[in-house]
Amino acid sequence: MDKLTSMNVFVRVAKAGSFAGGARDLDISRAMATKHIMHLEGLLGTRLFNRTTRSLSLTDVGASYLERCQQVLLEVEEMEAAVTHLQTEPRGLLRISAPPVIGSTHISHAVSEFLKIHSDLTIEMIIQSSPGDLVDEGIDVAILLGALDDTSMFARKLASSSLVVCGSPDYFERHGVPQTPEDLENHSCLVNWAIAPRNKWLFKGEAGYTGINVSGRMQANVADPIRIAAVNGLGLVMLPTYIVGRDIEKGRLKVVLEDYTSPPLDVHAVYPHRKYLSAKVRSFMDFLQEWLEHRVSLPVATE
Structure with missing residues:
Protein backbone atom coordinates (compact mmCIF):
# COMPACT_ATOMS: atom_id res chain seq x y z
CA MET A 1 0.00 0.00 0.00
CA ALA A 81 2.72 23.04 -6.36
CA ALA A 82 6.33 24.10 -6.84
CA VAL A 83 6.87 21.57 -9.62
CA THR A 84 3.57 21.96 -11.47
CA HIS A 85 2.76 25.53 -10.35
CA LEU A 86 -0.54 23.95 -9.38
CA GLN A 87 -1.92 24.32 -12.89
CA THR A 88 -3.18 27.55 -14.35
CA GLU A 89 -6.89 26.84 -14.01
CA PRO A 90 -8.75 26.44 -10.70
CA ARG A 91 -10.00 22.90 -10.23
CA GLY A 92 -10.81 20.42 -7.50
CA LEU A 93 -12.33 21.27 -4.12
CA LEU A 94 -12.07 24.73 -2.54
CA ARG A 95 -13.15 25.04 1.10
CA ILE A 96 -14.08 28.55 2.24
CA SER A 97 -15.00 29.89 5.68
CA ALA A 98 -16.83 33.20 6.09
CA PRO A 99 -18.65 35.16 8.84
CA PRO A 100 -22.47 34.97 8.88
CA VAL A 101 -23.66 38.28 7.41
CA ILE A 102 -21.07 39.01 4.74
CA GLY A 103 -20.78 35.28 4.07
CA SER A 104 -24.50 34.84 3.43
CA THR A 105 -24.66 37.88 1.15
CA HIS A 106 -21.61 39.21 -0.68
CA ILE A 107 -19.37 36.13 -0.39
CA SER A 108 -22.21 33.79 -1.44
CA HIS A 109 -22.95 35.89 -4.53
CA ALA A 110 -19.24 36.02 -5.39
CA VAL A 111 -18.94 32.23 -5.00
CA SER A 112 -21.86 31.67 -7.37
CA GLU A 113 -20.32 33.91 -10.02
CA PHE A 114 -16.90 32.31 -9.55
CA LEU A 115 -18.35 28.83 -10.06
CA LYS A 116 -19.98 29.95 -13.32
CA ILE A 117 -16.54 30.83 -14.65
CA HIS A 118 -14.67 27.71 -13.46
CA SER A 119 -16.55 24.53 -14.35
CA ASP A 120 -13.88 22.18 -12.94
CA LEU A 121 -14.16 23.62 -9.44
CA THR A 122 -16.29 22.54 -6.47
CA ILE A 123 -16.74 24.77 -3.42
CA GLU A 124 -17.63 23.91 0.16
CA MET A 125 -18.65 27.04 2.08
CA ILE A 126 -18.75 27.07 5.88
CA ILE A 127 -20.57 29.97 7.55
CA GLN A 128 -19.13 30.50 11.03
CA SER A 129 -18.09 33.42 13.22
CA SER A 130 -14.57 32.05 13.68
CA PRO A 131 -12.70 29.85 11.19
CA GLY A 132 -10.89 27.91 13.91
CA ASP A 133 -7.74 26.03 12.89
CA LEU A 134 -7.52 26.28 9.10
CA VAL A 135 -5.13 23.35 8.68
CA ASP A 136 -7.02 21.09 11.07
CA GLU A 137 -10.39 21.90 9.46
CA GLY A 138 -9.05 21.76 5.90
CA ILE A 139 -10.00 25.37 5.11
CA ASP A 140 -8.24 26.74 2.02
CA VAL A 141 -9.18 30.36 2.62
CA ALA A 142 -11.12 32.12 5.38
CA ILE A 143 -12.72 35.55 5.26
CA LEU A 144 -12.15 37.56 8.43
CA LEU A 145 -13.42 40.99 9.49
CA GLY A 146 -11.45 43.52 11.53
CA ALA A 147 -8.01 43.23 13.09
CA LEU A 148 -5.97 40.06 12.61
CA ASP A 149 -4.70 38.33 15.75
CA ASP A 150 -3.15 35.13 14.36
CA THR A 151 0.28 35.99 12.92
CA SER A 152 0.89 32.39 11.83
CA MET A 153 -1.42 32.86 8.86
CA PHE A 154 -0.80 34.70 5.63
CA ALA A 155 -3.38 37.44 5.05
CA ARG A 156 -4.47 39.57 2.16
CA LYS A 157 -6.61 42.66 2.58
CA LEU A 158 -9.55 42.51 0.18
CA ALA A 159 -11.56 45.63 1.02
CA SER A 160 -12.63 48.05 3.74
CA SER A 161 -16.10 49.12 4.81
CA SER A 162 -16.97 52.33 6.65
CA LEU A 163 -18.47 52.05 10.12
CA VAL A 164 -21.41 54.34 10.86
CA VAL A 165 -23.45 55.11 13.98
CA CYS A 166 -27.16 55.00 13.32
CA GLY A 167 -30.56 54.56 14.95
CA SER A 168 -34.23 54.64 14.04
CA PRO A 169 -36.15 57.93 13.64
CA ASP A 170 -38.44 56.74 16.44
CA TYR A 171 -35.50 56.31 18.81
CA PHE A 172 -34.21 59.83 18.10
CA GLU A 173 -37.68 61.31 18.66
CA ARG A 174 -37.80 59.72 22.12
CA HIS A 175 -34.18 60.11 23.22
CA GLY A 176 -32.67 62.91 21.15
CA VAL A 177 -29.77 62.90 18.70
CA PRO A 178 -26.17 62.62 20.01
CA GLN A 179 -24.06 65.59 18.93
CA THR A 180 -20.64 64.28 20.01
CA PRO A 181 -19.22 60.80 20.64
CA GLU A 182 -19.23 61.54 24.39
CA ASP A 183 -23.04 61.85 24.23
CA LEU A 184 -23.22 58.12 23.46
CA GLU A 185 -22.57 57.36 27.13
CA ASN A 186 -26.14 58.59 27.77
CA HIS A 187 -27.69 56.48 25.01
CA SER A 188 -28.63 52.84 24.62
CA CYS A 189 -25.89 51.44 22.37
CA LEU A 190 -26.40 47.97 20.94
CA VAL A 191 -23.04 46.21 20.79
CA ASN A 192 -21.68 43.78 18.20
CA TRP A 193 -19.01 41.69 19.95
CA ALA A 194 -17.46 40.78 16.60
CA ILE A 195 -16.13 44.33 16.20
CA ALA A 196 -13.21 44.99 18.55
CA PRO A 197 -12.72 46.49 21.04
CA ARG A 198 -15.76 45.11 22.80
CA ASN A 199 -18.09 47.68 24.43
CA LYS A 200 -15.97 50.54 23.09
CA TRP A 201 -16.62 52.59 19.94
CA LEU A 202 -13.65 54.36 18.39
CA PHE A 203 -13.65 57.89 16.94
CA LYS A 204 -10.78 59.85 15.45
CA GLY A 205 -9.56 62.89 17.40
CA GLU A 206 -6.52 65.14 17.34
CA ALA A 207 -4.40 62.55 19.15
CA GLY A 208 -5.65 59.58 17.15
CA TYR A 209 -8.55 57.26 17.85
CA THR A 210 -10.34 57.60 21.19
CA GLY A 211 -12.57 54.91 22.66
CA ILE A 212 -16.01 55.74 24.03
CA ASN A 213 -17.44 53.21 26.49
CA VAL A 214 -20.91 52.16 25.38
CA SER A 215 -23.64 49.95 26.77
CA GLY A 216 -27.23 49.16 26.01
CA ARG A 217 -30.09 46.72 26.33
CA MET A 218 -28.77 44.18 23.84
CA GLN A 219 -25.48 42.67 22.71
CA ALA A 220 -24.75 39.96 20.16
CA ASN A 221 -21.81 38.20 18.55
CA VAL A 222 -23.15 38.86 15.05
CA ALA A 223 -24.59 41.97 13.45
CA ASP A 224 -28.13 41.09 12.39
CA PRO A 225 -29.77 40.81 15.84
CA ILE A 226 -28.64 44.29 16.91
CA ARG A 227 -29.42 45.74 13.47
CA ILE A 228 -32.99 44.49 13.83
CA ALA A 229 -33.16 45.84 17.39
CA ALA A 230 -31.98 49.25 16.15
CA VAL A 231 -34.61 49.30 13.40
CA ASN A 232 -37.17 48.60 16.14
CA GLY A 233 -36.07 51.64 18.15
CA LEU A 234 -34.15 49.90 20.92
CA GLY A 235 -30.91 51.84 20.54
CA LEU A 236 -27.97 52.89 18.38
CA VAL A 237 -25.58 50.65 16.49
CA MET A 238 -22.14 51.07 14.96
CA LEU A 239 -22.03 48.76 11.96
CA PRO A 240 -20.48 48.55 8.48
CA THR A 241 -22.36 50.26 5.68
CA TYR A 242 -22.74 46.99 3.79
CA ILE A 243 -24.93 45.75 6.66
CA VAL A 244 -27.05 48.85 7.40
CA GLY A 245 -26.90 50.51 3.97
CA ARG A 246 -30.29 49.20 2.84
CA ASP A 247 -31.96 50.27 6.10
CA ILE A 248 -30.46 53.75 5.72
CA GLU A 249 -31.59 53.93 2.11
CA LYS A 250 -35.16 52.97 3.10
CA GLY A 251 -35.26 55.43 6.01
CA ARG A 252 -35.46 52.74 8.68
CA LEU A 253 -32.15 53.96 10.15
CA LYS A 254 -30.57 57.41 10.24
CA VAL A 255 -26.82 58.08 10.43
CA VAL A 256 -25.56 60.40 13.18
CA LEU A 257 -22.14 61.77 14.20
CA GLU A 258 -21.18 62.07 10.53
CA ASP A 259 -18.50 64.65 11.37
CA TYR A 260 -16.60 62.07 13.44
CA THR A 261 -14.56 59.38 11.73
CA SER A 262 -14.44 55.78 12.90
CA PRO A 263 -11.78 53.29 11.77
CA PRO A 264 -12.97 51.26 8.76
CA LEU A 265 -13.69 47.56 9.09
CA ASP A 266 -11.15 45.67 6.99
CA VAL A 267 -12.04 42.48 5.15
CA HIS A 268 -9.17 39.99 4.93
CA ALA A 269 -8.62 36.64 3.30
CA VAL A 270 -6.38 34.43 5.41
CA TYR A 271 -4.84 31.11 4.46
CA PRO A 272 -2.37 28.63 5.95
CA HIS A 273 1.31 29.52 5.91
CA ARG A 274 2.27 28.27 2.47
CA LYS A 275 4.95 29.35 0.05
CA TYR A 276 2.97 28.25 -2.99
CA LEU A 277 -0.66 29.16 -3.49
CA SER A 278 -2.86 26.87 -5.53
CA ALA A 279 -4.52 28.30 -8.62
CA LYS A 280 -7.94 27.87 -7.02
CA VAL A 281 -7.04 29.91 -3.93
CA ARG A 282 -5.12 32.57 -5.80
CA SER A 283 -7.84 33.00 -8.45
CA PHE A 284 -10.63 33.10 -5.89
CA MET A 285 -8.90 35.79 -3.83
CA ASP A 286 -8.27 37.87 -6.96
CA PHE A 287 -11.90 37.52 -7.98
CA LEU A 288 -13.25 38.22 -4.50
CA GLN A 289 -11.09 41.32 -4.03
CA GLU A 290 -12.43 42.87 -7.20
CA TRP A 291 -15.98 41.84 -6.25
CA LEU A 292 -15.85 43.32 -2.75
CA GLU A 293 -14.07 46.55 -3.70
CA HIS A 294 -17.22 47.65 -5.51
CA ARG A 295 -19.77 46.32 -3.03
CA VAL A 296 -18.87 46.34 0.69
CA SER A 297 -19.45 50.08 0.97
CA LEU A 298 -22.89 49.67 -0.59
CA PRO A 299 -26.13 48.20 0.81
CA VAL A 300 -26.24 44.43 1.20
CA ALA A 301 -26.74 42.75 -2.15
CA THR A 302 -30.19 41.32 -2.84
CA GLU A 303 -29.89 40.20 -6.44
Whole structure:
Protein backbone atom coordinates (compact mmCIF):
# COMPACT_ATOMS: atom_id res chain seq x y z
CA MET A 1 0.00 0.00 0.00
CA ASP A 2 1.12 3.56 -0.70
CA LYS A 3 2.26 5.14 2.55
CA LEU A 4 1.11 8.66 1.70
CA THR A 5 -2.34 7.34 0.81
CA SER A 6 -2.48 5.50 4.11
CA MET A 7 -1.44 8.67 5.94
CA ASN A 8 -4.20 10.60 4.21
CA VAL A 9 -6.73 7.92 5.21
CA PHE A 10 -5.44 8.10 8.79
CA VAL A 11 -5.93 11.89 8.90
CA ARG A 12 -9.45 11.64 7.51
CA VAL A 13 -10.45 8.86 9.94
CA ALA A 14 -9.00 10.81 12.88
CA LYS A 15 -10.90 13.98 11.91
CA ALA A 16 -14.14 12.09 11.28
CA GLY A 17 -13.83 10.13 14.53
CA SER A 18 -14.76 6.87 12.81
CA PHE A 19 -13.60 4.54 10.07
CA ALA A 20 -16.96 4.88 8.33
CA GLY A 21 -16.78 8.68 8.38
CA GLY A 22 -13.23 8.80 7.07
CA ALA A 23 -14.02 6.27 4.37
CA ARG A 24 -17.08 8.25 3.33
CA ASP A 25 -15.02 11.44 3.01
CA LEU A 26 -12.59 9.63 0.68
CA ASP A 27 -15.26 7.64 -1.15
CA ILE A 28 -13.69 4.30 -0.25
CA SER A 29 -15.06 1.33 1.68
CA ARG A 30 -14.81 1.06 5.46
CA ALA A 31 -12.84 -2.15 4.99
CA MET A 32 -10.30 -0.38 2.79
CA ALA A 33 -9.92 2.43 5.35
CA THR A 34 -9.30 -0.19 8.03
CA LYS A 35 -6.62 -1.86 5.90
CA HIS A 36 -4.79 1.44 5.46
CA ILE A 37 -4.76 2.08 9.22
CA MET A 38 -3.59 -1.46 9.94
CA HIS A 39 -0.87 -0.99 7.31
CA LEU A 40 0.41 2.13 9.10
CA GLU A 41 0.22 0.50 12.51
CA GLY A 42 2.20 -2.44 11.16
CA LEU A 43 4.89 -0.15 9.78
CA LEU A 44 5.08 1.88 13.00
CA GLY A 45 4.80 -1.10 15.34
CA THR A 46 2.21 0.61 17.53
CA ARG A 47 -1.51 1.33 17.74
CA LEU A 48 -2.74 4.68 16.46
CA PHE A 49 -6.33 4.31 17.70
CA ASN A 50 -8.04 2.98 20.79
CA ARG A 51 -10.94 0.94 19.39
CA THR A 52 -14.11 -0.23 21.08
CA THR A 53 -17.40 -1.35 19.59
CA ARG A 54 -18.84 2.13 20.17
CA SER A 55 -15.97 4.58 20.02
CA LEU A 56 -12.70 5.41 18.33
CA SER A 57 -10.04 7.66 19.85
CA LEU A 58 -6.42 8.46 19.16
CA THR A 59 -3.69 6.99 21.31
CA ASP A 60 -1.00 9.38 22.55
CA VAL A 61 1.24 8.17 19.73
CA GLY A 62 -1.65 8.57 17.31
CA ALA A 63 -2.25 12.18 18.35
CA SER A 64 1.41 13.02 17.80
CA TYR A 65 1.49 11.15 14.50
CA LEU A 66 -1.64 12.99 13.31
CA GLU A 67 0.05 16.36 13.71
CA ARG A 68 3.12 15.19 11.80
CA CYS A 69 1.03 13.55 9.08
CA GLN A 70 -0.83 16.78 8.46
CA GLN A 71 2.44 18.63 8.10
CA VAL A 72 3.92 16.02 5.77
CA LEU A 73 0.84 16.00 3.55
CA LEU A 74 0.89 19.79 3.43
CA GLU A 75 4.57 19.79 2.44
CA VAL A 76 3.89 17.23 -0.29
CA GLU A 77 1.14 19.46 -1.62
CA GLU A 78 3.50 22.44 -1.61
CA MET A 79 6.22 20.43 -3.34
CA GLU A 80 3.80 19.42 -6.09
CA ALA A 81 2.72 23.04 -6.36
CA ALA A 82 6.33 24.10 -6.84
CA VAL A 83 6.87 21.57 -9.62
CA THR A 84 3.57 21.96 -11.47
CA HIS A 85 2.76 25.53 -10.35
CA LEU A 86 -0.54 23.95 -9.38
CA GLN A 87 -1.92 24.32 -12.89
CA THR A 88 -3.18 27.55 -14.35
CA GLU A 89 -6.89 26.84 -14.01
CA PRO A 90 -8.75 26.44 -10.70
CA ARG A 91 -10.00 22.90 -10.23
CA GLY A 92 -10.81 20.42 -7.50
CA LEU A 93 -12.33 21.27 -4.12
CA LEU A 94 -12.07 24.73 -2.54
CA ARG A 95 -13.15 25.04 1.10
CA ILE A 96 -14.08 28.55 2.24
CA SER A 97 -15.00 29.89 5.68
CA ALA A 98 -16.83 33.20 6.09
CA PRO A 99 -18.65 35.16 8.84
CA PRO A 100 -22.47 34.97 8.88
CA VAL A 101 -23.66 38.28 7.41
CA ILE A 102 -21.07 39.01 4.74
CA GLY A 103 -20.78 35.28 4.07
CA SER A 104 -24.50 34.84 3.43
CA THR A 105 -24.66 37.88 1.15
CA HIS A 106 -21.61 39.21 -0.68
CA ILE A 107 -19.37 36.13 -0.39
CA SER A 108 -22.21 33.79 -1.44
CA HIS A 109 -22.95 35.89 -4.53
CA ALA A 110 -19.24 36.02 -5.39
CA VAL A 111 -18.94 32.23 -5.00
CA SER A 112 -21.86 31.67 -7.37
CA GLU A 113 -20.32 33.91 -10.02
CA PHE A 114 -16.90 32.31 -9.55
CA LEU A 115 -18.35 28.83 -10.06
CA LYS A 116 -19.98 29.95 -13.32
CA ILE A 117 -16.54 30.83 -14.65
CA HIS A 118 -14.67 27.71 -13.46
CA SER A 119 -16.55 24.53 -14.35
CA ASP A 120 -13.88 22.18 -12.94
CA LEU A 121 -14.16 23.62 -9.44
CA THR A 122 -16.29 22.54 -6.47
CA ILE A 123 -16.74 24.77 -3.42
CA GLU A 124 -17.63 23.91 0.16
CA MET A 125 -18.65 27.04 2.08
CA ILE A 126 -18.75 27.07 5.88
CA ILE A 127 -20.57 29.97 7.55
CA GLN A 128 -19.13 30.50 11.03
CA SER A 129 -18.09 33.42 13.22
CA SER A 130 -14.57 32.05 13.68
CA PRO A 131 -12.70 29.85 11.19
CA GLY A 132 -10.89 27.91 13.91
CA ASP A 133 -7.74 26.03 12.89
CA LEU A 134 -7.52 26.28 9.10
CA VAL A 135 -5.13 23.35 8.68
CA ASP A 136 -7.02 21.09 11.07
CA GLU A 137 -10.39 21.90 9.46
CA GLY A 138 -9.05 21.76 5.90
CA ILE A 139 -10.00 25.37 5.11
CA ASP A 140 -8.24 26.74 2.02
CA VAL A 141 -9.18 30.36 2.62
CA ALA A 142 -11.12 32.12 5.38
CA ILE A 143 -12.72 35.55 5.26
CA LEU A 144 -12.15 37.56 8.43
CA LEU A 145 -13.42 40.99 9.49
CA GLY A 146 -11.45 43.52 11.53
CA ALA A 147 -8.01 43.23 13.09
CA LEU A 148 -5.97 40.06 12.61
CA ASP A 149 -4.70 38.33 15.75
CA ASP A 150 -3.15 35.13 14.36
CA THR A 151 0.28 35.99 12.92
CA SER A 152 0.89 32.39 11.83
CA MET A 153 -1.42 32.86 8.86
CA PHE A 154 -0.80 34.70 5.63
CA ALA A 155 -3.38 37.44 5.05
CA ARG A 156 -4.47 39.57 2.16
CA LYS A 157 -6.61 42.66 2.58
CA LEU A 158 -9.55 42.51 0.18
CA ALA A 159 -11.56 45.63 1.02
CA SER A 160 -12.63 48.05 3.74
CA SER A 161 -16.10 49.12 4.81
CA SER A 162 -16.97 52.33 6.65
CA LEU A 163 -18.47 52.05 10.12
CA VAL A 164 -21.41 54.34 10.86
CA VAL A 165 -23.45 55.11 13.98
CA CYS A 166 -27.16 55.00 13.32
CA GLY A 167 -30.56 54.56 14.95
CA SER A 168 -34.23 54.64 14.04
CA PRO A 169 -36.15 57.93 13.64
CA ASP A 170 -38.44 56.74 16.44
CA TYR A 171 -35.50 56.31 18.81
CA PHE A 172 -34.21 59.83 18.10
CA GLU A 173 -37.68 61.31 18.66
CA ARG A 174 -37.80 59.72 22.12
CA HIS A 175 -34.18 60.11 23.22
CA GLY A 176 -32.67 62.91 21.15
CA VAL A 177 -29.77 62.90 18.70
CA PRO A 178 -26.17 62.62 20.01
CA GLN A 179 -24.06 65.59 18.93
CA THR A 180 -20.64 64.28 20.01
CA PRO A 181 -19.22 60.80 20.64
CA GLU A 182 -19.23 61.54 24.39
CA ASP A 183 -23.04 61.85 24.23
CA LEU A 184 -23.22 58.12 23.46
CA GLU A 185 -22.57 57.36 27.13
CA ASN A 186 -26.14 58.59 27.77
CA HIS A 187 -27.69 56.48 25.01
CA SER A 188 -28.63 52.84 24.62
CA CYS A 189 -25.89 51.44 22.37
CA LEU A 190 -26.40 47.97 20.94
CA VAL A 191 -23.04 46.21 20.79
CA ASN A 192 -21.68 43.78 18.20
CA TRP A 193 -19.01 41.69 19.95
CA ALA A 194 -17.46 40.78 16.60
CA ILE A 195 -16.13 44.33 16.20
CA ALA A 196 -13.21 44.99 18.55
CA PRO A 197 -12.72 46.49 21.04
CA ARG A 198 -15.76 45.11 22.80
CA ASN A 199 -18.09 47.68 24.43
CA LYS A 200 -15.97 50.54 23.09
CA TRP A 201 -16.62 52.59 19.94
CA LEU A 202 -13.65 54.36 18.39
CA PHE A 203 -13.65 57.89 16.94
CA LYS A 204 -10.78 59.85 15.45
CA GLY A 205 -9.56 62.89 17.40
CA GLU A 206 -6.52 65.14 17.34
CA ALA A 207 -4.40 62.55 19.15
CA GLY A 208 -5.65 59.58 17.15
CA TYR A 209 -8.55 57.26 17.85
CA THR A 210 -10.34 57.60 21.19
CA GLY A 211 -12.57 54.91 22.66
CA ILE A 212 -16.01 55.74 24.03
CA ASN A 213 -17.44 53.21 26.49
CA VAL A 214 -20.91 52.16 25.38
CA SER A 215 -23.64 49.95 26.77
CA GLY A 216 -27.23 49.16 26.01
CA ARG A 217 -30.09 46.72 26.33
CA MET A 218 -28.77 44.18 23.84
CA GLN A 219 -25.48 42.67 22.71
CA ALA A 220 -24.75 39.96 20.16
CA ASN A 221 -21.81 38.20 18.55
CA VAL A 222 -23.15 38.86 15.05
CA ALA A 223 -24.59 41.97 13.45
CA ASP A 224 -28.13 41.09 12.39
CA PRO A 225 -29.77 40.81 15.84
CA ILE A 226 -28.64 44.29 16.91
CA ARG A 227 -29.42 45.74 13.47
CA ILE A 228 -32.99 44.49 13.83
CA ALA A 229 -33.16 45.84 17.39
CA ALA A 230 -31.98 49.25 16.15
CA VAL A 231 -34.61 49.30 13.40
CA ASN A 232 -37.17 48.60 16.14
CA GLY A 233 -36.07 51.64 18.15
CA LEU A 234 -34.15 49.90 20.92
CA GLY A 235 -30.91 51.84 20.54
CA LEU A 236 -27.97 52.89 18.38
CA VAL A 237 -25.58 50.65 16.49
CA MET A 238 -22.14 51.07 14.96
CA LEU A 239 -22.03 48.76 11.96
CA PRO A 240 -20.48 48.55 8.48
CA THR A 241 -22.36 50.26 5.68
CA TYR A 242 -22.74 46.99 3.79
CA ILE A 243 -24.93 45.75 6.66
CA VAL A 244 -27.05 48.85 7.40
CA GLY A 245 -26.90 50.51 3.97
CA ARG A 246 -30.29 49.20 2.84
CA ASP A 247 -31.96 50.27 6.10
CA ILE A 248 -30.46 53.75 5.72
CA GLU A 249 -31.59 53.93 2.11
CA LYS A 250 -35.16 52.97 3.10
CA GLY A 251 -35.26 55.43 6.01
CA ARG A 252 -35.46 52.74 8.68
CA LEU A 253 -32.15 53.96 10.15
CA LYS A 254 -30.57 57.41 10.24
CA VAL A 255 -26.82 58.08 10.43
CA VAL A 256 -25.56 60.40 13.18
CA LEU A 257 -22.14 61.77 14.20
CA GLU A 258 -21.18 62.07 10.53
CA ASP A 259 -18.50 64.65 11.37
CA TYR A 260 -16.60 62.07 13.44
CA THR A 261 -14.56 59.38 11.73
CA SER A 262 -14.44 55.78 12.90
CA PRO A 263 -11.78 53.29 11.77
CA PRO A 264 -12.97 51.26 8.76
CA LEU A 265 -13.69 47.56 9.09
CA ASP A 266 -11.15 45.67 6.99
CA VAL A 267 -12.04 42.48 5.15
CA HIS A 268 -9.17 39.99 4.93
CA ALA A 269 -8.62 36.64 3.30
CA VAL A 270 -6.38 34.43 5.41
CA TYR A 271 -4.84 31.11 4.46
CA PRO A 272 -2.37 28.63 5.95
CA HIS A 273 1.31 29.52 5.91
CA ARG A 274 2.27 28.27 2.47
CA LYS A 275 4.95 29.35 0.05
CA TYR A 276 2.97 28.25 -2.99
CA LEU A 277 -0.66 29.16 -3.49
CA SER A 278 -2.86 26.87 -5.53
CA ALA A 279 -4.52 28.30 -8.62
CA LYS A 280 -7.94 27.87 -7.02
CA VAL A 281 -7.04 29.91 -3.93
CA ARG A 282 -5.12 32.57 -5.80
CA SER A 283 -7.84 33.00 -8.45
CA PHE A 284 -10.63 33.10 -5.89
CA MET A 285 -8.90 35.79 -3.83
CA ASP A 286 -8.27 37.87 -6.96
CA PHE A 287 -11.90 37.52 -7.98
CA LEU A 288 -13.25 38.22 -4.50
CA GLN A 289 -11.09 41.32 -4.03
CA GLU A 290 -12.43 42.87 -7.20
CA TRP A 291 -15.98 41.84 -6.25
CA LEU A 292 -15.85 43.32 -2.75
CA GLU A 293 -14.07 46.55 -3.70
CA HIS A 294 -17.22 47.65 -5.51
CA ARG A 295 -19.77 46.32 -3.03
CA VAL A 296 -18.87 46.34 0.69
CA SER A 297 -19.45 50.08 0.97
CA LEU A 298 -22.89 49.67 -0.59
CA PRO A 299 -26.13 48.20 0.81
CA VAL A 300 -26.24 44.43 1.20
CA ALA A 301 -26.74 42.75 -2.15
CA THR A 302 -30.19 41.32 -2.84
CA GLU A 303 -29.89 40.20 -6.44
